[in-house]
Amino acid sequence: MSFDDALRLTEILLGLVFLQQCAEHLKGTVSEQVIYIPRALLSGLLVFGFFTSWICLGLWFIALAQLHRFQGPYNGGSDRMSHLVLSILTLTHFLPEQQWKELAFGYLALQLTLSYFISGWVKVVNPEWRAGQALQDVFRYSAYPVSEQVRGWADHPRLLLVMSWSVILFELAFPLSLLSQPTLIVGLVVAATFHFTNACLFGLNRFFWIWLTAYPSILWLQDRIF
Template sequence: MTFDLALRLTEVLLAVALIQRGAEDVRHGPGLFGTQILCGAALICGLWPAIVVLWGLGLVQLARFRGPYNGGSDKMVLLVMTCVMAAHLVPALAEVALAYLAVQLVLSYAVSGWVKLRNPDWRDGTALREVFAFSIYPNSEDLRALSQRPLLMRGASLGVIGFELAMPLALLSQGTLWAALGVAALFHLSNGLLLGLNRFVWAWLAAFPALIWFQAHLLG
């Protein structure tokens, strides 16, 4: 994948993430989130200066909601926006910006896996059981019974930990990278369908093209 294609795909996927978020929150601030939707559409159409407005809107949202109100997905979206904006505004550092995004994507999995590994509640499945048992998301109501299956929860927990810790190994070859990204996409999609974490899907997918380009660049 060429750098230009990776940057363009990152912009499009980022715009989808921002439009989705804007559509969900527009009732809470028509002006703020309506502008976000319009700028996201402009970015899809290739009008890259819209990223500067979107980045500014992101800062406004941080101030208004006193931090990333949707947690990790907001942080990832802001990271992607910052890297894309830097790539356009400082062409000499464009490849550095996208490489930084790729490294941060890998670290987001590896660090999360390491934190879970050190937590005994994650190792024995307790943490995941509590997620299913006490999730506040409506689309999880029919899935609470899964919390009563400890072996399944433990196996799923260990699977998540193993997948996240192994993500750096995806850089070894193109085949392992595509396999890892496929698993990652299914992981985020399942989190969206089962736990209501739909914003994480597009937030993380937006960084995938950067990693595909970066790995190919490393292997030369």
């Protein structure tokens, strides 16, 4: 995938993801609408590719307003990834040299890789994760399971042990998928399936969509390096 194609695809995906996020806030309070109506308009323009540099900069300032409004991210990790992708796109547009642009865009691919690897590392060094107890706790009493029926998965410790190790091994092995394009595509399909499962069981729909927006950067980087 060429640099320009990957950049443009990231813009389109980010615009669509922002539109989805904005739609969820439009029935909110006036102080939310003041932020999310302009954000939706700029996101639409980003999808269609109008003045993308300035649109990204505008969205970046709106991101600051969001952080001010909610005194931090509204939805933890998914907002952080949203701000990261947007910041990288904005920087890429305003950097003067192609080499620097590629360095900035490569940073997004690096952070995507780290988002899996570090998550796997912190789990594998934790004895409760290795024993399946941590995932059991997630289902038993965390705020995430979307229904009491899903919470009931806590009563299946063997299944959760297998699930824990599947997640740990996938997250740790993700960087190896960069070795070739076919393995990377397999890695990204598994990753997307993982996010989709989290979205269904824990209601983390925003994670699914925003992580997808970073995939073009890693497809480009793999092509560039290997």
